[in-house]
Amino acid sequence: MAPAQSNTDANYDVVVIGSGVGGYTAAIRAGQLGLKTACIEGNSVLGGTCLNVGCIPSKALLHASELFDLARTKFDGFGIKVNPKLDLVTMMDQKQASVDALGRGIEFPFHKNKVDRIDGWARLDGPGRVQVRKPDGGKTQITTRHVVIATGSVPAPLPGVTIDQTRIVDSTGALKLREVPKKLLIIGAGSIGLELGSVWRRLGAEVEVVEFLDHIIPGADAAIASACQKMLEKQGFAFRLSTRVLEATAHDAGVSVEVESLKDGVKATVEVDVVLVSVGRRPFVGDLGLETVNLAPDNRGFIPTQNFATSAPGIWAIGDVTVGPMLAHKAEDEGVACIETLAGLAGHVDYDIIPSVIYTSPEVAWVGLTEEQVKASGRPHKFGRFPFSANSRAKLQHEGEGFVKVISSTDDYRILGVHMIGPQVSEFIGEVCLAMEFHADSEDVARTCHPHPTRSEALRQAAMGVDGWATQT
Numbered sequence: 305m306a307p308a309q310s311n312t313d314a315n316y317d318v319v320v321i322g323s324g325v326g327g328y329t330a331a332i333r334a335g336q337l338g339l340k341t342a343c344i345e346g347n348s349v350l351g352g353t354c355l356n357v358g359c360i361p362s363k364a365l366l367h368a369s370e371l372f373d374l375a376r377t378k379f380d381g382f383g384i385k386v387n388p389k390l391d392l393v394t395m396m397d398q399k400q401a402s403v404d405a406l407g408r409g410i411e412f413p414f415h416k417n418k419v420d421r422i423d424g425w426a427r428l429d430g431p432g433r434v435q436v437r438k439p440d441g442g443k444t445q446i447t448t449r450h451v452v453i454a455t456g457s458v459p460a461p462l463p464g465v466t467i468d469q470t471r472i473v474d475s476t477g478a479l480k481l482r483e484v485p486k487k488l489l490i491i492g493a494g495s496i497g498l499e500l501g502s503v504w505r506r507l508g509a510e511v512e513v514v515e516f517l518d519h520i521i522p523g524a525d526a527a528i529a530s531a532c533q534k535m536l537e538k539q540g541f542a543f544r545l546s547t548r549v550l551e552a553t554a555h556d557a558g559v560s561v562e563v564e565s566l567k568d569g570v571k572a573t574v575e576v577d578v579v580l581v582s583v584g585r586r587p588f589v590g591d592l593g594l595e596t597v598n599l600a601p602d603n604r605g606f607i608p609t610q611n612f613a614t615s616a617p618g619i620w621a622i623g624d625v626t627v628g629p630m631l632a633h634k635a636e637d638e639g640v641a642c643i644e645t646l647a648g649l650a651g652h653v654d655y656d657i658i659p660s661v662i663y664t665s666p667e668v669a670w671v672g673l674t675e676e677q678v679k680a681s682g683r684p685h686k687f688g689r690f691p692f693s694a695n696s697r698a699k700l701q702h703e704g705e706g707f708v709k710v711i712s713s714t715d716d717y718r719i720l721g722v723h724m725i726g727p728q729v730s731e732f733i734g735e736v737c738l739a740m741e742f743h744a745d746s747e748d749v750a751r752t753c754h755p756h757p758t759r760s761e762a763l764r765q766a767a768m769g770v771d772g773w774a775t776q777t
Contacts (some may be wrong), residue, residue, distance in 0.1 A: 316340050318643070319434050320450040321426040324352020326623035326635025327454030328410050333643040336746050342446065344436055349407035349658065353456045354632040357476040360406060364399040365479065365503045366663050371429060371505035378702060390507060392483065428593035440526030450618050453592065453607060454639065457585040457624035462491060464551040471554035472579045473772040475500060484508045485577035486697055489561055491549050493520035495662040497582035498536065502664050505540055512542040514549055514563055523664065525723040532668055532716055535705055557659040576752045585624040612642035634658050657740045666706045669733035672721030672740060675711060684714040687744050688746065688769025690762050694727040694777050697757040703727035708766040712746040719746055732760040746770040751759060
């Protein structure tokens with residue numbers, strides 16, 4: 305733990321730089337613990353990337369586009385006759401209204417816990433000092449015992465592809481397109497590309513995904529990734545795997561994209577209306593003045609930490625600027641643990657139990673080790689698998705695609721990993737995290753009563769299947 309600053313006359317006990325999920329959670333927790341706290345944010349709406357140009361607006365568009373697609377393709381099967389028409393302006397307006405409302409909502413717990421919001425852009429100015437450039441151009445300096453850096457991440461660039469946010473966009477631009485592109489090319493088959501591709505495919509775009517690897521969803525269980533690709537192909541996605549993008553050139557009529565197959569070296573030019581670059585994210589440190597406290601990012605741009613503390617006394621870092629999965633809920637856990645640690649409590653994050661979710665339709669969710677990782681470790685194990693086609697709630701709602709897979713060890717009887725693809729699986733992957741936190745075995749889940757009919761019964765049945773006694777197949 306980094307020692308506290310000795311300046312007892314500091315303006316604040318804690319200053320948090322950035323109001324994303326990690327930052328605002330850290331600030332609120334500090335206020336709850338009675339620490340005099342400020343949160344510095346340069347944008348007009350609190351919430352950082354997740355709220356403003358990430359998780360929240362993308363989920364708002366995913367929901368709206370799914371309703372539109374259901375009305376077009378599945379309502380007839382339920383006996384509902386409609387003729388839906390797309391009003392993209394209204395769809396975008398309701399998305400922004402949700403973002404604005406949630407941003408304003410963060411202000412209430414700030415006020416409740418006596419957290420000061422400071423508008424402006426922060427820069428370290430030596431130990432215990434933070435300079436703030438105000439929106440009107442003025443500057444002010446504050447002193448603090450602790451600084452928590454929570455400045456998040458930005459979309460990673462791709463050589464040969466220049467983002468103009470019109471024809472060639474990143475995730476931010478893809479959330480603000482003014483019309484549905486006829487042809488959309490997505491570079492990168494991770495969660496961001498597949499989610500935003502789903503939005504525009506449902507609204508009428510032809511969607512093609514180019515991926516450098518030979519599979520989609522890097523890091524996911526192979527069976528889950530394969531099933532997801534097949535389901536998306538049924539929905540109209542096209543995939544070019546083992547393919548690299550050499551160059552993308554925007555022109556008046558669209559974008560010319562030169563690609564090359566990694567298998568045979570064959571090159572091709574793809575003509576599309578819009579290109580979405582979604583090849584990952586990189587830490588955002590900007591002009592934070594790290595050098596004024598003798599700090600520097602590593603060769604990947606991350607701020608090195610040990611138990612959230614940097615090598616500079618009183619300077620801490622959490623979230624996407626530190627090594628680990630770039631997920632809002634990881635940053636949230638780190639925000640709480642960091643503040644509790646600097647306050648002398650036992651802050652802790654179990655990085656083996658951080659879930660991943662992709663909000664396509666059906667959804668994908670997992671936590672823990674993949675089957676490939678377990679096999680490579682040589683650890684004795686067994687697994688159970690249960691299809692949503694046998695789940696009554698999924699069947700009656702015409703959502704029978706997908707399955708749940710539970711992997712359990714046979715030496716210490718702990719759940720090693722759970723992988724799901726199916727309807728609303730994001731809502732019960734948390735049950736698995738809780739079970740794993742308490743070192744539960746699959747039998748503990750199997751013998752826990754689940755309400756009927758619910759989709760969560762598929763998890764219980766898969767856990768039963770580990771020992772061969774699933775009752776619904």
